[in-house]
Amino acid sequence: MKSLANYQEAFLAYLNQQDYTLEPNGLYAPIDYILKLGGKRLRPILVLLAVESFGAKKEKALPASLAVEIFHNFSLVHDDIMDEAPLRRGKPTVHKKWDTNTGILSGDAMLIMAYQQLHDYPSSQAKQLHQLFSKTAIQICEGQQYDVEFETRNLVSETEYLQMIEYKTAVLVACALQMGAIIAEAAEESQHKIYEFGKLLGIAFQLQDDFLDAFGNPATFGKQIGGDILENKKTFLYIKAKELGNEKQKDELNRFFSVETHKNEDKIQQVKDVFEATGAKKSIQKAIEAYTHQAIKVLNSIEMEEQAKNHLLEFSDWLMTRKV
Template identity: 55%
Template sequence: MKSITKYAESFNAYLTRKCNNQAPSSLFDPIDYILNLGGKRIRPALVLMTTDLFDGHVDHAYSAAMAIEVFHNFSLVHDDIMDDAPLRRQHPTVHEKWDINTAILSGDSMLIWAYQCLEDYDQHSFYTLVQLFSKTAQEVCSGQQMDMDFENLEEVSIEKYLEMIRLKTAVLVACAFKMGSIIAGTSLENQDHIYSFGINLGIAFQIQDDLLDVYGNPKTFGKQVGGDIIENKKTFLYLKALELSSEDDRNQLKHLFSINPKNTQAKIETVKQIYDQYEIKSISSERIERYKQKALLSLNQLNLPDDKKQKLKNFAQELMHREA
């Protein structure tokens, strides 16, 4: 079994071969553009890695890996339209580079293409993969809608937030793991355990992302520190602070997350002071650790040699090793 980076590099080579000039260019050029903007290719790499992990033929996994990467990027194209985002990975978004109608139609074509990728499998595998893929796609849409709904809700529970990130983020990671296990033909028990591993790892990763948004190192985080605060996003940290804070601090937090001042740095610092007062950083770290332990419990239940389990543990540690 290779490193996740090697699987990602292998997938990139496959993607390059698949992205070729198709007509009409006005439909397919935006697709090639978004797919070639980069990214870590974690999800397709996980499909390849898991197939290898369970002694499957990695060559058989590329179509499924392509399906999940195309779907992921389809969701980004449409998310960017909904968010009116000007940039994606430091480049103009599809709807900015072309126009909204082109972005919608190219995104729709990507969703169709994702399903077409799965047609490369035999009847039994195709049915199982499509069943999982359709369930995941619907869940991602539900998570996106929940996230949008939260913008207009004054009260959001932590339980609802955790369900939102499970749907919007974690299920696609879990799907990648399980698709690889299906292609390899491992047991249903292994398929369920690797899926659970992916769910809990995905939730831990997103809460850590919330944490790093406030406390991360600007040089290594890769995004603007404090971005969630500037955008008034109801993250785990914000919701936990509301739960624990005094009435005065709670009212101040609600006020700060309802405004868009020119001096964003002052807003960030005030919110951080409230978070520090109620030890939100420590509480968030504890919740991340809880989900990591759940993931490791599922990993330990896999019917795999210890050296292969260790490879998965190494991947989890690599994924989560982002310093605040």
């Protein structure tokens, strides 16, 4: 993981150079708080990794990497408000530390700031970056809306769910990689392939996140375990449990997911028991592996230096085996 740590260090050094001690403090302090709250910085790392994979210097991609990270954190601030989440990376969410109005307004400012990072690229690159970024942004909003609608629907198909996580999560991973390829002036075919690699990897990442939400370690996950269950989210685990379960297990899930509660540890454990008994837990683990392998197949078809490909493979392997 040393190579990935180097990209992370380069990004964090650049992030720490940014000055968010601006006025009004009530707008900018929450932005500084969420951006410096931690996290693995996966998406900005991918921008830097991609640009060097196609033969350019990572320094050229630092503003774009910051754009991706600011946008990602903007979406988290607003998602946390919508989900009424108390914790983010083990710390109070912005709307809990301040208030909901602050979370909305500071999040709006972050969206604008993300686009500002792309202004200084050469005009032809800036146009491509803005078009890709805008397409990604609207897809993320579409994915979030699907996610909200699924909470109140009795039936969500596996296909619908996979499309939702593709839009809500995977397209930003794909965008990060293609932005690096654009900045490096990679061939158009390579840009499309690195995007596809990122999309498949992003789906695997979100499925892994769903798995960790139910079965992760609270000390390392950084969010409330069982949050999706309490919010009645129709995740891959839920969908597979409904598909694979017997009538009694399906009835149990219907009962659990018809109850609106935010403080019921018994519900979390009992639903997790159903996920295990039906084989849904094993199904999601197989799906994570399958999407990761599809991503690697696409990666292997891209023309790039073997060392660069190995760094991307290293990232894929880490994503697939990160601690629970």
